[in-house]
Amino acid sequence: MVSGEIIKVHSLSKKFSGINVLENINFAIKKGESLSIIGPSGCGKTTLLYIIGGLLRPDAGQVLIHGREVKGAKDDVAFILQDYGLLPWKTVRENVELGLKIKGVEKTTRDALSLRALQELNIEKLSLRFPSNLSGGEKQRVAIARALVSSPEILLMDEPFSSLDTLTREKLQNTIKTIQIEKKLTMVIVTHSIEEGVFLGDKIIIMNSHPGRVEVMIENKNRRSLDFRGSQHFYKICNKVRGIIEKGERE
Ligand SMILES: Nc1ncnc2c1ncn2[C@@H]1O[C@H](COP(=O)(O)OP(=O)(O)OP(=O)(O)O)[C@@H](O)[C@H]1O
Ligand SMILES: [Mg+2]
DSSP, X not given: OOTTEEEEEEEEEEEETTEEEEEEEEEEEETTOEEEEEXXXXXXXXXXXXXXXXXXXXXXXXXXXXXXXXXXXXXXXXXXXXXXXXXXXXXHHHHHHHHHHHTTOOHHHHHHHHHHHHHHTTOGGGTTOOGGGSOHHHHHHHHHHHHHTTOOSEEEEESTTTTSOHHHHHHHHHHHHHHHHHTTOEEEEEESOHHHHHHHOSEEEEEETTTBEEEEEEEOTTTTSTTGGGSHHHHHHHXXXXXXXXXXXXX
């Protein structure tokens, strides 16, 4: 492994029912970097994310985290899925504390950590509510707080903001970007949105399908600047990504 690399995906392939879904995927990301994965529906993005998170095993190749092969789910890797995964019979605060409770963290520490996560996501006032009484954006904040409460090193997200309206979505993108940079989180986000991928990824992978492969990996060097969303660089990279996707669709 090259120094500084935290996740390395090496010659990875996966079949479902004898059909190649992912074929010879290779890339690496460094500690504190974020990676966006963009690609057409069915190209294997979720499958790839699950393999990185240790929830699925590849048929060939491997994923290394800190140089060690991933063979199952790990404590320092947090997942945020599209449907939030909140327990409806637990309050916001209980949902956020869930992982800590499962790990046997004692109550005083649990209280302190969950309060901090709720404050960070600006949902402290929702602590006693149940998920059914929250908006989509609020539910997503709870899901993010729950993922971050145990200070994971790696955050994996599968289209986390796709069901939200544009304004809520952009607000949450800003929140997650600030947190990711401040905490030096290593992050992988799967998205259908070119703008979201470009806004959030230090690196952007564009996949093509049947079988899913990495078409291109783009370095997105300017994305950390504060006014990135309104900048020329942002539009330039979005157009570049769009061009690559359209070319892939024509071929
Ligand atoms: N458990 C499974 N058994 C059989 N085939 C599967 C299974 N999971 C996924 N597939 C197939 O593998 C391919 C990749 O699926 P995957 O969910 O990874 O795609 P995706 O890129 O995340 O798509 P989307 O953008 O629609 O979420 C699809 O053709 C899908 O039908
Ligand atoms: Mg998917």
